[in-house]
Amino acid sequence: MTSAAPARKTQIVVVGGGAGGLELVARLGATFGREKFDIILVEKNRTHIWKPLLHEVAAGSLDANLDEVGYRSHCHRWGYRFFYGALEGIDRDTRHVLIAPILDEDGSEIMGHHRIRYDYLVLALGSVSNDFGTPGVKKDCLFLDSRLQADRFRTKLLNHCLRVSRIMSLDPGRNEMVRIAIVGGGATGVELAAELYNAAAALKHYGLEVFDESRLQVTLIEAGPRILPQLPEKLAEAARGELEALGVRVLTGTQIVEATADGMVTKSGELIPAELRVWAAGVKGPDVLKDIGGLETTRNNQLVVKPTLQTTRDDRIFAIGDCAYLVPEGETRPIPPRAQAAHQMAATAFSNLRALIKGEPLKPFRYQDHGSLVSLSHYSTVGSLMGNLIGGRSVVLKNVSSRTVQGMKFPDSPYGMKMACGENP
Ligand SMILES: Cc1cc2nc3c(=O)[nH]c(=O)nc-3n(C[C@H](O)[C@H](O)[C@H](O)COP(=O)(O)OP(=O)(O)OC[C@H]3O[C@@H](n4cnc5c(N)ncnc54)[C@H](O)[C@@H]3O)c2cc1C
Secondary structure (H helix, E strand, C coil): CCCCCCCCCEEEEEECCCCCHHHHHHHHHHHHCCCCEEEEEEECCCEECCHHHHHHHHHCCCCHHHHCEEHHHHHHHHCCEEEECCEEEEECCCCEEEECCEECCCCCEEECCEEEECCEEEECCCCEECCCCCCCHHHHCECCCCHHHHHHHHHHHHHHHHHHHHHHHHCCCCCCCEEEEEECCCHHHHHHHHHHHHHHHHHHHHCCCCCCHHHEEEEEECCCCCCCCCCCHHHHHHHHHHHHHHCCEEECCCCEEEECCCEEEECCCCEEECCEEEECCCEECCHHHCCHHHCCECCCCCEEECCCCEECCEEEEEECHHHEECCCCCCCCCCCCCHHHHHHHHHHHHHHHHHHHHCCCCCCCCCCCCEEEEEECCCEEEEEECCCCCCCEEEEEECCCHHHHHHHHCCCCCCHHHHHCCCCC
């Protein structure tokens, strides 16, 4: 007598273990268990670092090794499986995600192309910087999209600081500077500019005795009429004042048309000289999402979703976070690419997946803007709290550490994924 084949488990695959995906997969793992379900996270990195901290990693004021979460130990604790690999396609006919070959550090193949079956799929791949096709940006600018890129920025920054320190200790009369141009006056660019001064001030305690923040020359370049367009004008002005007091040159209404190895070229033909050039002027979905699996995508590679967060052409596939495109009913603008949106979408995707599996009706996603806080390192913080919920409350906080701000930035999500995922969901 042959024994019956074991029943096939329902497989829920989440691709991308960032702000939205990691929270979702932990909730799914803890709720569904392993007996009848297999919850799988596919992620191209081995560890997670909370993306809103990357400017601190880049400036060197945060050691990413101390703040990261290892997916292998996290999945063991939260009841999901971790698959290390990068999504490269979706076969919707057979319901498989296609994973790119895994290479070791020398480029030799550890594992070839791979396929993972799914019954339900959630795409949470986040976003990458959008260079809008500006010549030279890919080659000559640094980005803050990942831990790797933040580490690369920090190494280059330290090397330039070391160079300046060495020249000045040999010849104290020299006026050497580390020149940094940051394109994009949104929260990322503003926070990075302020954090650089904090980090530079600390360098003298780490062996660079003749180096301090006065050796930094940071230019923040924004094409629009003002920095921090997401904040009320008064607060953006306050932030600008704080930055200028630190020594940042703030240029608004200045469009960059080219990046070179020497600096950034403006539309009027001026070269803004810079040894380090950072591009933080907007985001788009990762290129792999472009028309992936025949799903509907925008020009910016975002996946168009219905109010339930299901993709428009496949009810079994959800998208959340920065890679999802949803214009809420009655609104004209899409949900912004922000951690609080990813967090809220993870909660809706969780309850809608549960409803879909049980055959119950799904709920529409409702975004609640809790406001924005922009941390100017430990110098100051500007922001508007509670968004539109209570009419908005503007704040300028002095001498508030960026750590405190991280906690306040995400009022309905404890600071950091370590804590967010360390509690029972
Ligand atoms: C410096 C900086 C500061 C920020 N500050 C704030 C802030 O103060 N407040 C705020 O609300 N938002 C902030 N943001 C934006 C916020 O980080 C994002 O909105 C949020 O992280 C989006 O979450 P997500 O889950 O969609 O994507 P992410 O958190 O980016 O996660 C995406 C995950 O997908 C993985 N991935 C990508 N491609 C693949 C692939 N092909 N295969 C497998 N895995 C893949 C990535 O490795 C990553 O782990 C900031 C961003 C930056 C860069």
